[in-house]
Amino acid sequence: MNPFKIGRAYSAESFVDRMEEYSALLEGLRSGNNVVVIAPRRFGKTWFLQKFAVESGFSCLYVDMFGVYSVKGFVSALVRQIFEILRRKDLTAFVLSWFRSLPLKVEFNLNVGVASFSFSKDVDDEALLNWLYELLNKVQRELDERLVVILDEFQAYKNIHKNLAESLRSYIQSAENVGFVFSGSFKHMLEQMFFESSGVLYHSCLRVDLNSLLPENDCVEYLVRQFVGTGKVISPDLAKEVYTKTKGHPYYLQLFGYELWSRTDGKVKFEDVEDAFNDIVEKESYNYDILVETLGYKYVKNALKLVAEQTGYLFSVDTLEGYDIPNSSALSKVLRKLSEYGIVEKLGRGKYEIVDPIFEQYARKRFSN
Numbered sequence: 001m002n003p004f005k006i007g008r009a010y011s012a013e014s015f016v017d018r019m020e021e022y023s024a025l026l027e028g029l030r031s032g033n034n035v036v037v038i039a040p041r042r043f044g045k046t047w048f049l050q051k052f053a054v055e056s057g058f059s060c061l062y063v064d065m066f067g068v069y070s071v072k073g074f075v076s077a078l079v080r081q082i083f084e085i086l087r088r089k090d091l092t093a094f095v096l097s098w099f100r101s102l103p104l105k106v107e108f109n110l111n112v113g114v115a116s117f118s119f120s121k122d123v124d125d126e127a128l129l130n131w132l133y134e135l136l137n138k139v140q141r142e143l144d145e146r147l148v149v150i151l152d153e154f155q156a157y158k159n160i161h162k163n164l165a166e167s168l169r170s171y172i173q174s175a176e177n178v179g180f181v182f183s184g185s186f187k188h189m190l191e192q193m194f195f196e197s198s199g200v201l202y203h204s205c206l207r208v209d210l211n212s213l214l215p216e217n218d219c220v221e222y223l224v225r226q227f228v229g230t231g232k233v234i235s236p237d238l239a240k241e242v243y244t245k246t247k248g249h250p251y252y253l254q255l256f257g258y259e260l261w262s263r264t265d266g267k268v269k270f271e272d273v274e275d276a277f278n279d280i281v282e283k284e285s286y287n288y289d290i291l292v293e294t295l296g297y298k299y300v301k302n303a304l305k306l307v308a309e310q311t312g313y314l315f316s317v318d319t320l321e322g323y324d325i326p327n328s329s330a331l332s333k334v335l336r337k338l339s340e341y342g343i344v345e346k347l348g349r350g351k352y353e354i355v356d357p358i359f360e361q362y363a364r365k366r367f368s369n
Contacts, residue, residue, distance in 0.1 A: 003226040004258035006251075016250070017218045018048055021208050026056055028206045029148055029179050034172060036154075036194050036201075037183040039210035040342050040355045042251030045183055048210060049150050052181070058148045059085050065156040071125040074160045075132050078149070082139055089143065125161055133171045136178050148179045155184040155193075165193065165200040172204055180205075188340040211345075213248035216240070223257055227268070232261065234268040241270070245277050247357045255280060281361050288362045295337070299325050303334040304343075305367035308360045313350040 021037075025048075028035040039045040046064070053060035061081045068074050119128070140147040151157075157164045172180060182205060184190045193199040195207070223239040234242075242260065246252040259276040260268055292300060306314060306323045313319070315328045325331050335352055338344040343359065344352045354360040 001230070002258055002261050003230050004254050004261060006254055006258055015044075015047060015051060016222050016253070017214050018044065018210065021210055022048070022051065024206075024208045025052055025181070028208070029056070029058065029146070029181070032146075032177075032179070034180040034182070034205040035208055036190060036205040037181060037208045037210065038187050038190050039183070039185060040187070040345070041185045042249070042356070043185075043210050044250035045185065045210055046152060047250075049152055049181065049183060053148075053150060056148070058146055058179075059143055060148045060150055061085075062150040062152065064152045065160065066153045069159050071128050071161050071164075072119050074164075075128050076119075078132065079135070082135065085143070086139065126167075129161075129164075129167050133175075136171075137175065140177050146177050146179055148181060150181045150183070152183050153185065154182040155186040155189045169201055169204060172201075185342055186340070187342055214250055214253065216243050216248065219243045219248055219253055223253075226257060227261065230261070232264060232266060232268070234260070238268050238270065238273055241273050245273075245357065249357050252280070252356075252358055277361075281358055281365070284358050285362050285366070288359055288366075291343075295341070297334050297337055299330055299334050300338070301367050303331060303338065304354070304363040306331075307335075307338075307344055307352050307354055308363035308367075311351070311353075314352060315350045 025035055025037065037045060037049065039048075049062065052058075053062050061078050063074065063077050068077060136147060136149070161167070168180070182190075182194070182201070194201050194205055196202065220236055220239040220243055223234055223242060224236060227234040242253070242256050246256055256276060259280060260272060263276060264272050292304070302323045302325050306319070306325070310319065315331060320327065320331060335344060335346075339346060339352075342355060345355050346352055354363060
């Protein structure tokens with residue numbers, strides 16, 4: 001079986017590094033604070049959060065906000081997990097007494113641990129959220145330990161309710177031993193919400209960033225170990241080549257390993273690495289084409305080609321002329337938008353990079369003429 005996991009639930013044996021960030025998250029919750037975790041897309045944020053939920057020792061509730069489109073769906077996702085936590089604790093009396101009083105119909109089979117929920121038609125969103133907060137407090141007191149609610153991709157909260165952030169802020173201010181971990185991949189939006197004075201959740205959380213790419217030695221060791229463990233071989237030199245091409249990007253390291261393992265019967269050859277990398281770029285190109293066209297900003301293709309090819313100061317007159325960008329203001333406008341979408345990241349004065357290494361290779365090829 002291919003040992004590299006793509007888009008699956010957290011796998012401890014496939015998790016690489018992030019110990020410093022994990023320690024910061026753990027300490028933040030242990031000290032009674034709430035935490036916001038910010039990371040670019042595909043940086044392993046969801047696995048990082050799932051690792052915390054599984055290994056931290058806290059009772060955790062986890063919701064991916066991208067997959068929820070109503071308050072009823074949001075509450076139902078949390079109630080289902082609360083039921084599972086209580087059932088594992090064997091608090092049958094509490095489950096029966098509290099859940100029977102809810103503004104929803106609950107059907108359980110306690111013997112097999114199945115519960116289904118359907119809400120009363122006349123319950124409004126605000127009342128349902130207030131009831132949820134009361135439930136969280138009661139569950140925390142019943143468990144007699146800190147309860148942690150993890151809200152992944154929190155920037156999508158308006159799909160659930162336009163005032164959900166304000167509602168949560170009011171609850172957080174009064175909650176004594178219920179902690180929150182917010183997370184997301186839209187860095188600009190989350191920074192506005194949590195760290196600017198006008199933000200809805202300003203000064204409510206500590207911050208943990210997953211900005212740095214994974215370390216080379218750990219990645220090379222991981223790749224070699226995964227191949228050897230399944231009877232195949234990749235040399236340290238070729239594993240290093242995989243690392244160089246992915247720049248230690250968590251998602252693409254896994255994807256590259258997956259593709260490479262699938263195409264070799266025994267020992268990985270250099271041409272296998274090249275072919276796998278080119279195939280990945282080609283497969284991802286369709287999605288990148290759609291993204292670039294969706295952005296629709298003037299000079300976006302010029303700016304992407306510029307950032308992909310140049311590592312120095314981007315705003316010199318000669319550089320702008322070489323990429324058919326009329327002036328520094330036009331470039332600044334495009335780069336600001338690309339930064340908000342998490343596509344590029346500012347490294348220093350006048351210096352930027354494309355966060356996604358496959359997107360970078362795509363930009364070099366697609367906009368070369």
